[in-house]
Amino acid sequence: GQSLEQPSEVTAVEGAIVQINCTYQTSGFYGLSWYQQHDGGAPTFLSYNALDGLEETGRFSSFLSRSDSYGYLLLQELQMKDSASYFCAVSLTGYSTLTFGKGTMLLVSP
């Protein structure tokens, strides 16, 4: 089976930088995705890493180390609207089917 671990909650202030970590145990790992979900909303795709290294998309970056079975989502210049739950998810070789972590609730305060 697959398992993912991420912190349940992270707090930060506006303008700060926050890193949300994700460790995973899977067989046939293909890539790591990140999704954002605001309270009462639908999860939305943020980023995907299949190769080691950093992927940058605006204020958000995602990192993957396949050898360490570890990744993180980095959010810079935090804004109040970034308060949401963030899920890491693994996809297995050959499929887009995702196994999600429990999610990290990010609370951004003024």
Place this chain on the structure above:
Amino acid sequence: ETGVTQTPRHLVMGMTNKKSLKCEQHLGHNAMYWYKQSAKKPLELMFVYSLEERVENNSVPSRFSPECPNSSHLFLHLHTLQPEDSALYLCASSQESSWVYNEQFFGPGTRLTVL
């Protein structure tokens, strides 16, 4: 708006009722998914359809019955549910292609309460 719609948005049903959840995607995708999201638990994949064929069924109780009549529509038929089935049911779609990851687009979900 993600291009995936779900109806109804809220549903309250008794344990003896039969109801259906509907999902429609307007993105031209060829794969659709049902997930269950309960408080303090990860999103749980229930069913996967690719090109209208069920390709995955993650040990879901038979009281949940999916139907995919075409690549744009997905249903989840519910009967004799239990209170622990109360959750947010999310539909998603993606453009499936072998060996290449494609992001999933989620609908807003149906908040189901079983009394």
